[in-house]
Amino acid sequence: MEMNNNTIDENEISNFSSIADKWWDPYGPFKPLHNLNPARILYIKNKLTSYYNIDTKDPKPFKNLRILDIGCGGGILSEPMARLGGKVVGVDPSEKNIKIAKTHSNQSKLKIDYINSSAEQLVEWGEKFDVILNMEVVEHVSNIETFISSCYSLIKPGGIMFIATLNRTIKSYFFAIIGAEYILRWLPKGTHDWNKFVKPSELRNYCSNSGFINIDFRGITYNPIKDNWSITSDLSVNYIGNLNKRKL
């Protein structure tokens, strides 16, 4: 079978596959993602409940939403989405990640459709989603423009995409590469290639060129004293945003 994986970077896949079994260890190599998770889920939940007019108290607020988690890894974002009622499809180019995600969701008694595939493949299959989660992915793909337009075709009209990534600034070099990989050892060395980081202005262009509207980016910032992440106006290192596909 020939895979149409033109935006997937092979080196990146093997990078993540080698530590895949550690996905669910909150103190393991993916600790930063576990730490980041509550803040980004809160951002997503806030946005989705207000956008779709859902009661925030509903224990299954996403029950009418079909959600695609691109680069789902071991499923640490897919599972919360499914617990909140979403019909979740998780894709990841690493077969090992998908195996781990499947095993874990079975243990958690959650129904999630994990596929070892790519956004491009799903486009070919004609899949459509209400929500696309594109979290900490664009800095790992080989061709952002193509990737973003694939995402665009996967969204239903009026649907919403979330995107989170790292800015390419001096500060992000120190924080995400030197700080997170070398000093704090949060991330394995080589997790990120700073040159592939994307400035918000660049990402905004890619997104609007693909047809996305209502592009809104916020900073997502680590507070070393509280040891947590929150949504801020500082986009200099990590940032998160949401954007829409126009309604028909």
Place this chain on the structure above:
Amino acid sequence: MADKLYADISIIGAGLVGSICANFAADAGFNVIIIDKASHKDLIKNDFDGRASAISFGNKRLLEVNNLWDEISNYAQPILEIRVSEEGSNSFLHFDHLDVGSDPLGYMVENRYLRKVFFEKILKKKNIKLLDENEIIDFATENSRGECFLSNSKIIESEIIIAADGVNSKIRKKSYIDVFEKDYRQTAIVTTVEHEKPHNGIAHERFREPGPFAILPLQGNFSSLVWVESNATADRLLKLNSKKFNFELEKRFGNFLGNVKSVPPNWKYRLKLSHAKQYYQKRVALIGDAAHATHPLAGQNFNASIQDISLLVYMLKKKSILGLDIGSIDTLKKYDRLRRPSNDRLIAMTTFLNSLFSTNNPLNKFSRKTGIALVQNSRIAKNFFMNYAGNKETKIPNFSDINIF
């Protein structure tokens, strides 16, 4: 084929602590299974538990906000004053509720009423399943689930197991959690005392050499007595006929409330300190006496337990609002980290006060004076006797209405 049941949370032990926890967790929207080996009809029998509990004003507010207080208020005696003294001398500490406002310092409620009310609520809530007359034999915590194996071959699968199974917690032992233990070598005789004159809502804490002697106001002309003696003396006293027992009681009680007589039965509790070195294990959280049990001299262990429950349920709810795994180890670690300091302080203070008065050698007489002076530092003492810290610092969660937006 074993019968398998599923819940978000399984609670082991349906005593006061377990049943409050079940109510809070259910209000927070969780599906709860609560397990106890006794039948619930026994658990709410009048003669199942002869103790009374002091409930701090802050915890009363917590119960009130979460609809557990209304029915209890019919049985609750407000504590308006606390007088702490050394036997044979004047009181060295005195708290009057009027000094801090118009609210009582706390409330005394007999445990049998607390049990009854908490159980009535449990039976009414659709998302709580009570499995009484079920004993847990073992449990497993593999694969990000907790599984409890019951004696009748039922299996309960849940995201987290909350152990509210008391000072000798089986769950704690089977989790290989070490405890710091100390035998106080004392026995508490607990009984209700009827007296001629009204108590005016005053609680008395008298320190005697063999141990503290607490007279705690109940409704009407009744008080709950926690009378601590050496094990040998207590055993001897409890063998006396009621006439002789009342004679011994009066000797220590005094006649400031007129004639007194004990209302049987008398209860006996051996006192020991037990503090779990960890309040958690994979998929397991310890609350109440399973985590910490200390000397009853200020009646604050139950208040500390209510704070355990409140914090834990709040943390679990915050996780579930975001669709996160409620039983993950980071939550449990944080629960331990946040609860341990105040439980440490409670244990240190009770143990210190108990030992301060429990001996009569001259060196200790000296250090006792220093100790009393230390205790008279009103903030420490107030925090301790009134669980004041718990009253003020926390905003009170309403578990049916937690939102983090």
